[in-house]
Amino acid sequence: xxxxxxxxxxxxxxxxxxxxxxxxxxxxxxxxxxxxxxxxxxxxxxxxxxxxxxxxxxxxxxxxxxxxxxxxxxxxxxxxxxxxxxxxxxxxxxxxxxxxxxxxxxxxx
Amino acid sequence: xxxxxxxxxxxxxxxxxxxxxxxxxxxxxxxxxxxxxxxxxxxxxxxxxxxxxxxxxxxxxxxxxxxxxxxxxxxxxxxxxxxxxxxxxxxxxxxxxxxxxxxxxxxxxxxxxxxx
Numbered sequence: 001x002x003x004x005x006x007x008x009x010x011x012x013x014x015x016x017x018x019x020x021x022x023x024x025x026x027x028x029x030x031x032x033x034x035x036x037x038x039x040x041x042x043x044x045x046x047x048x049x050x051x052x053x054x055x056x057x058x059x060x061x062x063x064x065x066x067x068x069x070x071x072x073x074x075x076x077x078x079x080x081x082x083x084x085x086x087x088x089x090x091x092x093x094x095x096x097x098x099x100x101x102x103x104x105x106x107x108x109x
Numbered sequence: 110x111x112x113x114x115x116x117x118x119x120x121x122x123x124x125x126x127x128x129x130x131x132x133x134x135x136x137x138x139x140x141x142x143x144x145x146x147x148x149x150x151x152x153x154x155x156x157x158x159x160x161x162x163x164x165x166x167x168x169x170x171x172x173x174x175x176x177x178x179x180x181x182x183x184x185x186x187x188x189x190x191x192x193x194x195x196x197x198x199x200x201x202x203x204x205x206x207x208x209x210x211x212x213x214x215x216x217x218x219x220x221x222x223x224x225x
Contacts, residue, residue: 040221048212096154
């Protein structure tokens, strides 16, 4: 089963709103990756984080590597309809990626 | 550069049969990982191959096996299929040196396997 706790499980937001989601774990990770998956497709890498405290942006996306190395956050600013999908966090430990259960984002006009 | 490709995209098999799925990594990538994705269990790591050797393995029964060829292409095999094996099987590749630092992993579109 999942070892990363990702929340919220789902979000229903209006276009233009900001979105925040996070992943927490009892384990320390060396790398955090954030992915977006559309229905019927594989996950697409959005942001990669490699240092505790690191803050990285990719367009309207911003992610942070928690200071304790046990958590990470993803923010989407000014959401648009194409932001709909499932967002996954993944932590790298001992050469293996562990995934969160995903946050389903639904954007309404 | 072409992305990770997987074939076939969809497959329907009967319980008890076996199946082989194929994955071609991004050109230059030598590490290939396989995952099983189901609504109930999410993304579960199956195994990772690097330079034709299995480097990491998840907690799946021996019915799940894989191999990697000298051109880095990889295959995954599931024998004696069970209904619970119905899932999206995803392959991902990583660039050289990614295991040391600046780790990244890129996924293919997946193979949707349905076991009836």
